[in-house]
Amino acid sequence: MEALRVALLGAGTVGSGFVKLLTAHAERLATLGTEVRITGILVRDPAKPRPAWVPTDRLTTEADALLADADVVVEAMGGTGRAQELVLAALEAGLPVITANKALLAEAWDALKPHALEGLLFYEAAVMAGTPVIEPLSGALRGSSLIELHAILNGTTNYILGRMETGATFQEALAEAQAKGYAEADPTLDVAGIDAAHKLAVLARLVADPSFPWEAVRRHTRGIEHLTPAVLRAARGEGKVVRLVASLYAQEGRWHARVRPVKLPQDHPLAQASLSQNALYFKGDAVGAVCIVGGGAGSLVTASGLLGDLYRLLEGYPGHPPLPAPVPAPAIEASRFEEV
Numbered sequence: 001m002e003a004l005r006v007a008l009l010g011a012g013t014v015g016s017g018f019v020k021l022l023t024a025h026a027e028r029l030a031t032l033g034t035e036v037r038i039t040g041i042l043v044r045d046p047a048k049p050r051p052a053w054v055p056t057d058r059l060t061t062e063a064d065a066l067l068a069d070a071d072v073v074v075e076a077m078g079g080t081g082r083a084q085e086l087v088l089a090a091l092e093a094g095l096p097v098i099t100a101n102k103a104l105l106a107e108a109w110d111a112l113k114p115h116a117l118e119g120l121l122f123y124e125a126a127v128m129a130g131t132p133v134i135e136p137l138s139g140a141l142r143g144s145s146l147i148e149l150h151a152i153l154n155g156t157t158n159y160i161l162g163r164m165e166t167g168a169t170f171q172e173a174l175a176e177a178q179a180k181g182y183a184e185a186d187p188t189l190d191v192a193g194i195d196a197a198h199k200l201a202v203l204a205r206l207v208a209d210p211s212f213p214w215e216a217v218r219r220h221t222r223g224i225e226h227l228t229p230a231v232l233r234a235a236r237g238e239g240k241v242v243r244l245v246a247s248l249y250a251q252e253g254r255w256h257a258r259v260r261p262v263k264l265p266q267d268h269p270l271a272q273a274s275l276s277q278n279a280l281y282f283k284g285d286a287v288g289a290v291c292i293v294g295g296g297a298g299s300l301v302t303a304s305g306l307l308g309d310l311y312r313l314l315e316g317y318p319g320h321p322p323l324p325a326p327v328p329a330p331a332i333e334a335s336r337f338e339e340v
């Protein structure tokens with residue numbers, strides 16, 4: 001049986017979940033004729049306590065040696081600093097990279113895009129965790145041109161808003177989301193809308209424009225820091241819920257991206273996403289409306305997306321390709337939501 005050497009970058013919430021799932025899938029993976037072996041796990045502090053199933057003898061701080069001994073890199077470190085250096089080094093050496101890091105994908109796209117076009121970059125877990133959106137948007141839904149897309153893309157803020165509706169304060173709800181492993185290492189990225197904006201930038205390159213600039217999303221991003229239980233109660237009184245919604249729509253002949261809290265009718269498809277769940281509403285010219293709802297954050301939910309990509313790689317499929325060319329912005333008025 002062939003061996004596939006995996007270099008895992010990170011053993012935090014997502015990385016440790018990946019180790020657990022990979023172990024559970026060892027036999028099924030072997031039926032594909034490959035023994036998948038984690039050769040090392042890059043961390044900052046090997047002495048930190050880890051879940052029992054993380055093999056502490058494989059923890060390392062030696063990134064170069066780890067990459068030199070790998071067939072594939074699974075990146076669950078986060079950030080745009082060291083993660084960017086290592087991911088680019090791996091890609092430039094021709095190694096496939098599976099990543100959950102939407103900040104990197106959003107902000108370092110110019111450097112990553114040529115490798116994505118080569119089929120080396122797999123990133124299902126980066127948007128809506130293990131709930132599939134990258135694969136349908138870069139595959140089956142290419143048969144339709146985008147009319148508009150609206151999505152709840154951040155589990156932490158959706159959890160906070162849901163918990164505030166049932167009596168928690170903002171700070172209590174945020175602390176719970178952190179304890180459950182939903183929040184970013186810096187939770188400002190969640191509550192200020194930046195994490196949702198990162199994910200929207202990733203989606204925009206799959207459905208609107210392969211070079212959609214990160215800055216065009218970031219400068220139209222607002223978070224949920226100003227929301228209070230009283231605001232959420234008032235919305236309920238109108239039959240609405242307040243949610244952080246990321247939108248991509250056409251106006252005056254070009255694509256626009258927005259992330260902001262809006263009032264949604266309680267029966268809107270996006271409002272079906274509860275607590276840490278996410279939801280995506282895609283309207284295409286031929287397929288019509290498609291809605292995908294599921295887990296959007298957390299250890300195993302995200303690790304499932306990483307492992308799904310590993311299966312994709314082992315089955316011989318390339319990574320997720322951006323659009324080959326921009327989709328013309330249609331002259332159709334998009335849905336409007338009331339901002340809060």
Ligand SMILES: NC(=O)C1=CN([C@@H]2O[C@H](COP(=O)(O)OP(=O)(O)OC[C@H]3O[C@@H](n4cnc5c(N)ncnc54)[C@H](OP(=O)(O)O)[C@@H]3O)[C@@H](O)[C@H]2O)C=CC1
Pocket residue numbers: 009010011012013014015042043044045046048075076077078079082083100101102103125126129181182183184185296297298299302
């Ligand atoms: N949490 C979630 O629900 C989801 C997270 N993601 C993404 O997955 C990635 C990881 O998130 P998460 O697991 O929550 O983050 P954590 O902070 O829990 O884990 C990060 C891991 O990376 C290691 N690490 C970070 N920086 C360095 C560095 N410079 N050198 C070596 N090791 C480093 C840390 O080491 P050490 O343990 O020693 O500190 C830790 O093991 C991020 O990109 C995040 O956005 C995506 C979807 C969902």
Ligand SMILES: N[C@@H](CC=O)C(=O)O
Pocket residue numbers: 126128129153154155156157182183184190195296297298
């Ligand atoms: N912090 C993120 C984690 C998943 O991407 C979120 O809350 O959605």
